Amino acid sequence: MYAFYSLLIYIFYTVFKKEEEEALEAPCGASTDQEPRPVSMETGRRENNGHTPKMRKKACARFSDSSSSDSDDTSLSDEDEQDGFDIPACTPLAAFLSFKQESDKTQLGESPLMAVMSHLLSFLEQYSHFQQLQQQAEKYRVQLKRHRVQHRQQMKALRASYRQRLKDKKSIICNLEEAVSQQLGVHSLVESLYGLQGERSKLRGELRLLRSQLEQKDRDRHSRILAFQQQIDELKSGIEEREEELCRLKTATGATDSEKRVLCLSAENETLKQSLTVTQGLLQQLSTIPSQSSTMLIKENENLRSRVQQLEVSLQQRAERLSQLEQQSEQSEWRRGEELRRREDRVRELQLELDRERGKEPVVKYITQTVEVESPATMKQLAKSRQRNELLSEKLSNQNERCKQLEDQIRKSDEYSCNLQHKIASYEREIGQLREELLKEIGHLEERKEEAVRAAANCSAEHFQDLQHQFFLQKRLTALPPTLRCMKTDYASLRSQVRNFSEFYGAAIKEAKKQVSAAISEMSEANKDLLEKYRKEVALRRKLHEQLVELKNIRVLCRVKPVLKEDQHEDGQSVVVTTDPDNESSLNVLNKGKGRTFELDKVFHPHAGQEEVFQEIEPLVISCIDGYHVCIFAYGQTGSGKTYTMEGSVENPGINQRALKHLFSEIEERKDMWSYTVTVSSVEIYNEVLDLLSKDGEKLDIKMNPDGTGQLHVPGLRVIEVKSFQHIKKILAMARRNRITFGTQMNEHSSRSHALLCITVQGTDLATGSKTTKLNLVDLAGSERVWKSGAEGERLKEAQNINRSLLALGDVIQALRARQTHIPFRNSRLTYLLQDSLGKGSKTAMVVQVSSLERNVGETLCSLKFAQRVCKVELGPAARKI
Numbered sequence: 045m046y047a048f049y050s051l052l053i054y055i056f057y058t059v060f061k062k063e064e065e066e067a068l069e070a071p072c073g074a075s076t077d078q079e080p081r082p083v084s085m086e087t088g089r090r091e092n093n094g095h096t097p098k099m100r101k102k103a104c105a106r107f108s109d110s111s112s113s114d115s116d117d118t119s120l121s122d123e124d125e126q127d128g129f130d131i132p133a134c135t136p137l138a139a140f141l142s143f144k145q146e147s148d149k150t151q152l153g154e155s156p157l158m159a160v161m162s163h164l165l166s167f168l169e170q171y172s173h174f175q176q177l178q179q180q181a182e183k184y185r186v187q188l189k190r191h192r193v194q195h196r197q198q199m200k201a202l203r204a205s206y207r208q209r210l211k212d213k214k215s216i217i218c219n220l221e222e223a224v225s226q227q228l229g230v231h232s233l234v235e236s237l238y239g240l241q242g243e244r245s246k247l248r249g250e251l252r253l254l255r256s257q258l259e260q261k262d263r264d265r266h267s268r269i270l271a272f273q274q275q276i277d278e279l280k281s282g283i284e285e286r287e288e289e290l291c292r293l294k295t296a297t298g299a300t301d302s303e304k305r306v307l308c309l310s311a312e313n314e315t316l317k318q319s320l321t322v323t324q325g326l327l328q329q330l331s332t333i334p335s336q337s338s339t340m341l342i343k344e345n346e347n348l349r350s351r352v353q354q355l356e357v358s359l360q361q362r363a364e365r366l367s368q369l370e371q372q373s374e375q376s377e378w379r380r381g382e383e384l385r386r387r388e389d390r391v392r393e394l395q396l397e398l399d400r401e402r403g404k405e406p407v408v409k410y411i412t413q414t415v416e417v418e419s420p421a422t423m424k425q426l427a428k429s430r431q432r433n434e435l436l437s438e439k440l441s442n443q444n445e446r447c448k449q450l451e452d453q454i455r456k457s458d459e460y461s462c463n464l465q466h467k468i469a470s471y472e473r474e475i476g477q478l479r480e481e482l483l484k485e486i487g488h489l490e491e492r493k494e495e496a497v498r499a500a501a502n503c504s505a506e507h508f509q510d511l512q513h514q515f516f517l518q519k520r521l522t523a524l525p526p527t528l529r530c531m532k533t534d535y536a537s538l539r540s541q542v543r544n545f546s547e548f549y550g551a552a553i554k555e556a557k558k559q560v561s562a563a564i565s566e567m568s569e570a571n572k573d574l575l576e577k578y579r580k581e582v583a584l585r586r587k588l589h590e591q592l593v594e595l596k597n598i599r600v601l602c603r604v605k606p607v608l609k610e611d612q613h614e615d616g617q618s619v620v621v622t623t624d625p626d627n628e629s630s631l632n633v634l635n636k637g638k639g640r641t642f643e644l645d646k647v648f649h650p651h652a653g654q655e656e657v658f659q660e661i662e663p664l665v666i667s668c669i670d671g672y673h674v675c676i677f678a679y680g681q682t683g684s685g686k687t688y689t690m691e692g693s694v695e696n697p698g699i700n701q702r703a704l705k706h707l708f709s710e711i712e713e714r715k716d717m718w719s720y721t722v723t724v725s726s727v728e729i730y731n732e733v734l735d736l737l738s739k740d741g742e743k744l745d746i747k748m749n750p751d752g753t754g755q756l757h758v759p760g761l762r763v764i765e766v767k768s769f770q771h772i773k774k775i776l777a778m779a780r781r782n783r784i785t786f787g788t789q790m791n792e793h794s795s796r797s798h799a800l801l802c803i804t805v806q807g808t809d810l811a812t813g814s815k816t817t818k819l820n821l822v823d824l825a826g827s828e829r830v831w832k833s834g835a836e837g838e839r840l841k842e843a844q845n846i847n848r849s850l851l852a853l854g855d856v857i858q859a860l861r862a863r864q865t866h867i868p869f870r871n872s873r874l875t876y877l878l879q880d881s882l883g884k885g886s887k888t889a890m891v892v893q894v895s896s897l898e899r900n901v902g903e904t905l906c907s908l909k910f911a912q913r914v915c916k917v918e919l920g921p922a923a924r925k926i
């Protein structure tokens with residue numbers, strides 16, 4: 045029996061030994077990596093159901109040992125290796141078990157050996173089951189290991205992301221700190237701005253102070269100048285007094301007095317010198333005052349300028365700093381934005397990753413569940429890892445919140461920086477305005493300062509000049525005593541010379557007197573002869589002139605119309621008619637570059653007045669009273685001033701009014717010896733004869749007077765007896781109103797008729813008898829050529845009539861000049877009416893009116909040619925109509 049048991053043990057021993065050796069020969073890792081060898085269906089079933097609680101406990105203990113060493117990978121792998129050595133391979137055992145089962149089937153009977161054998165077999169069975177369990181645990185262990193590795197990797201990644209976030213946070217904090225520092229910089233800028241404003245107000249105060257100082261200085265200077273002025277005035281008066289004294293001394297004859305005065309003067313001179321030195325000193329002070337004040341002002345000005353420049357520089361620097369800060373803030377903003385974007389991306393990525401991880405959770409859960417079933421330690425581990433996960437997710441959410449807070453902070457800081465930028469811009473604007481104001485104010489102050497300095501300099505220069513003048517005067521005064529001394533010696537020598545000279549002079553005068561008296565007697569005799577001759581000559585000339593006037597009895601006067609304002613606007617306004625101031629009877633007309641001189645009895649220059657013209661006519665008016673027929677008429681083109689010369693204006697009357705005034709004054713003078721009756725009629729020759737003094741302007745005719753005097757008269761003509769000059773003024777005004785005038789191209793109020801003012805003077809010599817004379821004052825119509833007046837229709841007829849009557853006048857004058865026996869007076873109503881005054885024995889004066897303008901040169905020449913013809917007419921000796 046023993047042999048049988050020992051054989052069995054030996055067999056077991058050899059079998060186990062063989063398995064051990066094989067296990068020792070195989071590599072350790074291979075056992076872990078090797079897939080478990082296939083087991084029979086039976087063992088597989090037992091695996092699930094047939095293992096004992098004792099064995100399970102043993103296996104769990106092994107697992108718990110291995111899981112406790114999870115924290116350290118190396119220890120874990122070592123343990124695994126040990127485990128691999130502890131558990132032998134089970135394949136031969138399985139074969140043995142299959143043999144045992146077959147033997148069970150055969151049932152050899154219940155013997156002790158068999159009982160031992162069955163115990164052994166059951167032990168072996170349990171042992172193989174244990175091995176299988178171990179293999180499964182190994183598998184789980186490997187899986188757990190993998191999960192652990194994955195988890196560790198996740199943890200690593202999370203840690204890295206956490207570290208990254210920490211870094212980001214730090215950088216954000218840094219950025220925020222930077223932003224805060226920038227904001228601090230802005231705050232400092234604002235503070236500096238406030239500082240600048242304070243400085244500006246300080247500067248203003250200083251400027252105000254300076255201004256008040258300047259004004260004070262000006263006032264001081266002014267008062268000083270006034271004081272100096274007073275002193276100078278006093279000095280001047282003193283100098284004047286001395287000068288007067290000196291003059292008196294110069295003219296005085298007493299030598300001894302003058303000597304005393306000289307001494308006095310020299311003493312006064314000394315005092316003046318002293319005062320002069322004092323004033324000079326003061327003057328120097330005065331000249332230094334403005335210069336000092338000006339230098340002070342210039343210095344202050346320079347200081348102010350430099351301060352302004354400094355302020356400007358600091359402002360510029362601050363502006364640059366501001367722009368730099370702005371740039372930096374822009375950059376940091378941009379960086380922050382970028383950072384934020386990156387972080388958002390990162391958060392998104394992490395969230396995605398987390399989501400992914402969360403998506404993977406079921407696998408882990410499944411595994412954990414399976415492990416839960418099999419291993420509570422693993423479950424603990426999983427719970428821990430979940431807690432960790434939750435913690436991490438909490439941290440993540442915290443970080444997200446933190447991120448959001450940071451974003452809010454960034455947004456707020458953005459808004460704040462925006463506000464700050466606005467504020468900075470407004471401050472900048474304010475600074476600019478203030479700077480401009482400051483510059484303006486400084487400019488104004490500088491200008492005022494310069495003006496004040498200039499004024500002060502001018503004032504001081506003037507005073508300096510005055511004082512210099514005074515100084516020169518003083519110098520001259522100081523130089524006077526030696527000259528006085530010289531003069532004194534000269535005077536003494538002259539006195540002695542004069543004393544000697546008076547004797548010589550008396551003799552010489554006597555001799556000269558004798559000679560002069562002889563010469564004077566000679567001269568007086570010669571002069572007497574000459575005087576006599578001269579008187580004879582003058583008498584002869586007067587006689588001859590009277591004879592000439594008596595013979596000729598027609599005077600031609602020429603009046604040149606001045607260029608009026610209304611003529612200046614037209615073309616051809618250059619003056620072509622010139623009078624000679626040395627020759628009152630000649631006149632020159634320039635026509636087409638050629639000058640022509642006309643000789644007449646009298647030529648009035650253009651600016652001769654009405655009175656001057658009348659003075660030439662006056663003798664004729666008087667001769668009318670003396671008993672001569674007189675005719676005065678004005679001839680000339682339209683607008684040349686005929687009516688102006690004859691009638692004149694209200695303020696400046698012409699020949700008519702003046703002649704009548706003169707007539708009445710002459711009559712007044714002669715009233716003791718003569719009685720006069722003056723009658724007036726006014727006729728207008730306009731196609732027909734018209735009475736200007738009748739109300740309806742009657743048409744009349746000229747006829748021979750039936751009284752047998754041979755004189756012409758107009759029947760029905762209104763003749764008014766005039767008593768006074770005032771009366772005649774009214775009559776003349778009425779005649780003027782009734783006269784026909786029309787506008788022509790050449791005169792706006794052209795008289796289109798010949799106007800005759802016939803004054804009849806009947807004088808009665810209270811002793812001898814009476815005489816009747818006529819004074820005809822005629823204002824002829826315009827003598828211009830028809831085409832030139834621009835007349836048409838009625839005006840043409842009128843012009844033709846005018847021309848005809850003027851032609852008749854020309855013919856009469858021609859006949860008179862040629863001394864024809866027949867004078868054609870009856871050819872026109874004008875000549876017919878003027879027959880009495882134009883004929884032989886009458887006195888006539890013709891005033892030729894000419895325009896001096898170039899555009900009238902043709903008419904001027906015509907008028908002057910006519911005047912020259914008239915000039916050559918001799919009416920023969922005038923005869924009194926008694």
Ligand SMILES: Nc1ncnc2c1ncn2[C@@H]1O[C@H](COP(=O)(O)OP(=O)(O)OP(=O)(O)O)[C@@H](O)[C@H]1O
Pocket residue numbers: 604605606608650680681682683684685686687688689791793794795796824825826827893
């Ligand atoms: N010597 C002068 N000084 C100032 N004004 C003058 C002078 N002569 C003429 N006039 C002015 O010239 C203008 C024309 O003169 P006026 O009417 O006397 O000419 P007239 O020769 O009589 O013309 P008409 O023949 O057409 O009647 C007037 O306004 C007048 O006042």
